Amino acid sequence: MNMTDIPSFLYEKISAAFDTDQAERIFSGFETAQQRPITLRANTLRTDADYVAKELESAGLSFVRVGWYEDAFVMDPNVRLDELRRLPIYETGAVYLQSLSSMLPPLALAPRSNTDILDMCAAPGGKTTELAAIDPTARITACEMHAPRAERLQYNLKKLGATNVQVMRSDARRLDEFFSFDHILLDAPCTGSGTVRAGDTTANERITERLLNKVVRSQQALLDRALTILKPGGTLLYSTCSILPEENDEQVLEALSKKRHRTCSLVALDPSAWNAEPYPIPLLLGGQPETLSIAPTKEFEGFYMALIKKEYAQ
Numbered sequence: 018m019n020m021t022d023i024p025s026f027l028y029e030k031i032s033a034a035f036d037t038d039q040a041e042r043i044f045s046g047f048e049t050a051q052q053r054p055i056t057l058r059a060n061t062l063r064t065d066a067d068y069v070a071k072e073l074e075s076a077g078l079s080f081v082r083v084g085w086y087e088d089a090f091v092m093d094p095n096v097r098l099d100e101l102r103r104l105p106i107y108e109t110g111a112v113y114l115q116s117l118s119s120m121l122p123p124l125a126l127a128p129r130s131n132t133d134i135l136d137m138c139a140a141p142g143g144k145t146t147e148l149a150a151i152d153p154t155a156r157i158t159a160c161e162m163h164a165p166r167a168e169r170l171q172y173n174l175k176k177l178g179a180t181n182v183q184v185m186r187s188d189a190r191r192l193d194e195f196f197s198f199d200h201i202l203l204d205a206p207c208t209g210s211g212t213v214r215a216g217d218t219t220a221n222e223r224i225t226e227r228l229l230n231k232v233v234r235s236q237q238a239l240l241d242r243a244l245t246i247l248k249p250g251g252t253l254l255y256s257t258c259s260i261l262p263e264e265n266d267e268q269v270l271e272a273l274s275k276k277r278h279r280t281c282s283l284v285a286l287d288p289s290a291w292n293a294e295p296y297p298i299p300l301l302l303g304g305q306p307e308t309l310s311i312a313p314t315k316e317f318e319g320f321y322m323a324l325i326k327k328e329y330a331q
């Protein structure tokens with residue numbers, strides 16, 4: 018493989034953070050990502066997965082259903098975006114184009130029914146709408162700081178029929194302690210290092226030390242706030258589409274080491290929940306045993322998840 022196809026900063030970071038086998042897996046994942054097929058989620062707020070399957074078949078678009086999630090579809094590599102976008106199921110919000118990795122956090126959070134949920138960094142709303150579909154009885158607050166992205170979020174919520182969601186256009190780092198939630202999804206801003214495709218000429222300018230330092234600061238502040246406004250007895254799912262330990266395990270362990278968060282601890286995520294064929298999740302090895310790092314592959318973006326529980330104070 019030609020290493021000049023991978024951003025040089027990222028190449029060095031990955032080589033330093035992982036053993037040779039895992040680093041090679043990541044680099045070859047970036048290579049095969051060039052052929053990543055389109056994936057989508059049936060939006061059960063509008064329809065069900067069998068109806069989506071029938072509509073795709075009658076449009077002559079081939080797909081494979083995913084073993085661990087009945088609403089997930091992997092399209093044949095020959096299916097083009099414009100073919101999908103023309104379909105009534107796309108126009109009416111019966112499907113949402115979403116990567117397989119990014120379907121995992123709402124499933125891993127697995128909210129109890131009829132609870133208060135905060136999606137802290139929500140736009141464009143893939144995971145918000147998935148949460149809304151998982152539990153239409155939930156009261157979901159979707160926070161987004163950037164105005165144009167908040168508008169996109171609002172648009173997607175309406176299109177997909179997620180009526181149990183309130184949008185809050187604010188900086189989630191400053192959410193008042195007056196708010197509290199049973200479940201929080203913190204899908205943090207990140208370098209996007211897991212989504213790199215070899216040969217992407219813009220990635221070298223995008224993924225830099227400066228960006229890493231900026232997102233690490235923001236992740237720290239967001240995680241600190243999330244742990245503060247999580248209700249005792251509640252759970253927080255932290256995720257990034259990065260594979261760098263600075264944004265993932267190191268970030269989570271640093272937050273949990275703070276005295277003020279002593280009632281919070283990691284809950285082990287069980288990878289066997291997403292092990293079914295076809296498309297079992299490809300795990301990266303060597304991280305914290307309770308958390309999950311997903312290797313970039315042809316079908317999956319590199320991704321990270323950690324689940325945290327807050328106990329009642331003694």
Ligand SMILES: C[S@@+](CC[C@H](N)C(=O)[O-])C[C@H]1O[C@@H](n2cnc3c(N)ncnc32)[C@H](O)[C@@H]1O
Nearest residue numbers: 138139140141142143144161162188189204206
């Ligand atoms: C990784 S994206 C979220 C993707 C989204 N969860 C989804 O599944 O569609 C991170 C989002 O967080 C927003 N963001 C970044 N910093 C924020 C902050 N301090 N408060 C609220 N939103 C923030 C960004 O504008 C971006 O839309």
